[in-house]
Amino acid sequence: MPDEAWPPFVSSLMAALEASPHDVPLRLHVASVMLDHDAPARAAGLCAEVLALDPDNADALRLLSTATEALRRPVSAREAEFDWSAREGEVADLVPPVFVTGSEDIDGDDRAGDADAVDSDIRLDDVGGMADVKRRLDLALLTPMRNPELGKLYGRSLHGGLLLYGPPGCGKTFLARAIAGELGAKFYAVSLADVLDMWLGASERNLREVFETARANAPCVLFLDEIDALGQKRSNLSANPAMRGTVNQLLSEMDSVRSNNEGVFVLAATNHPWDIDPALLRPGRLDRTLLVGPPDTEARRSILEYHLRDRPLESIDVPKIVRMTDHFSGADLAHLCDSAAELALEDSIATGTVRMITMADFAGAIKHIRPSTSSWLEDARNVVTFSNQGGRYDELAAYMKKRRML
Template sequence: MSDVSPLIQSLRTAVEAAPGDVPLRLHLAGLLLDAGQQDDAVTQVAVALQHAPGDGQAKALMVRAMSNSPAQTPPSVLPSAPATPPTEPGPGNTFNWGAAADQVKDVLPPRFVEEPLATDGSGDPEGAPAWDVDAPGTVRLADVGGMQEVKDRLDAAFLAPLRNPELRKLYGKSLRGGLLLYGPPGCGKTFVARAVAGELGASFLSVSVNDVLDMWIGNSERNMHELFETARRQAPCVVFLDELDALGGKRSRTQSAGMRNTVNQLLTELDGVDAAANEGVFVLAATNVPWDVDIALRRPGRFDRTLLVLPPDAPAREAILRYHLRDRPIEKVDLGKLVKMTDGLSGADLAHLCESAAETALLDSVRTGVVRMIGMKDLLGAAKQTVPSSEPWFASARNVAMYANDGGMYDDLVAYLKKRRKL
């Protein structure tokens, strides 16, 4: 049998069509061995072992292929016991799999690029960064359409003291502090946080609950400490804690000692080891349910300032619609009319509206066979079908504003609900 054997050629074609079919690839490898083509056989078996590392037939074929290729195989690789290899390598088999792997290492890329963690979840690869810190970005508050009240509050809380160091020194204003952004989902809290980092010329470290919580006891607290240590080294740095209610929920409501310890660690990091430990570290957090955040996180010196981020106003809706329509084929779109029709929709709702309008035009083009542009009819139809996703949030927030507004914590929410006649 030779390399031009019709059977081998057919099997090569079949394997190329189904690269994950291990039995088919091993059958080809066996025929190649019978034809005296050990190198090709080794390649085929190596690919099979990548798909099925524990396959006994593949291991036996590898032993056979390497044993039949003494000119290319180091003596240490060859079996030193019986001349006929066992079909399944066992304890008595002295075949050197490490040397065999070295010989075929250039055939396939490594299956893993990092060393696995230890069984206790520790042991990050040496030199690997624990947290990805984004360099100062180009997004500024000017890139946030509308939302002037939000911008004014942010300027007073963070930006004005930074821009006026002499006045800050005169009045003893520290650069420490935290700001809690709250409001209905999909209204741009993360984008606002990035804009603040851009205004400060600061690095940006975004943290979610999945980045911190760990199944191993003590690791969650360690992760929390390491992220703040990273921010201190990268100062000025904005730390953005997304879903703060999950990371810092009320300890009285949780039965998990691990979660309570994580909240305690967060409180410790916010206070800093000493008065200057967190200088230049700006902590922003976002939540949809601020009333579920532990009260200790809301005391002065921590997240003592809150900012309500509401569904976009008219200028913001126009900017969002322009952004999501910028690369789509549109004609005769009256943005002014569309902005009026979309009052109350969140940024995520507006993105969905544009997607739905594009889908309508696409399906119509498929049915008729004539490609057409996205028009006002598509956008208005999508607007009528889009229900504001923030309504359930306001239904819950209304009860909080009416019965749990202790100390005027949610006065801005009360004012908005009265303005919208929802209270």
């Protein structure tokens, strides 16, 4: 919907949001209003902006899930569900969606292809632990890009892609930012909200523009987050031709007779690799996979030290906390540090005496925190046991066997 077609109260909310861009509750309220007015793409974009600042915001995650589900339904079904007559008294100029083809422009729409390259001051050295992950990234991506002549000698050109997969909160997006910081080439980050659109044909157009921008600026890295949503199994989309068209467009852009992606390396991330269309994982597309599991011992130590660096501490035994937090994600460790600090703050307020954060606070906090990776690892164990055709998840199987989870 063009901005001028919004009801007056929505326009007022948007103006207030522009004046206070860091007001998270207001941004989430506007996202909820967008969902009420059948604008899930706008709502998803607002939620994505909140999650970029606060990845664990429960309200943003809930609203994003609702928006994504709405976008996955055919546009005609969403239009039928929307009660236009109920809105007539609220705003007279509200009109149903206009259907467009991929070749037409939409006034007021933000074009995904206009995205700028990402700048990052993070390096792989800033990523604690994960030595094997960093080694694989260096071989698959960084070395060919830094040494094109060496790549030519071994017939190793920069194309194709790498899929990062693993539990949520374990650093896939952080690794992508670190890669952006390592490269002298351009790095384009594309999220679900940048591509999906409520207008018929617009999602395919957005995806085409993303790849055209990448090809025009090669060599570069194109990072596709939440690839399981953009490239979900087409066998599950028989009732959703709009989303099926988006998957087909992604397959075509990554590898077809009309597409020359030489110099464009696609880096993708997902929590659910088993939901991705198998055609995306064949050679020439996302032909390599890399497990980014829960932080190892060295990574947990680095994460804890990072989150404790500016806090008042007394006799904190970081190695002991590391031993107590096996299978904790990076987000879990951040939450543990926050919870321990809250206990110390609460006690300081109650006693009227400010004190340091101690191991007793961590012992109290860890009683109420369980690894958020547990449910993912349980699902992964079922996949490895019953659905590991062709050895696609052998790396995951080896990880689980080493930890006696199989």
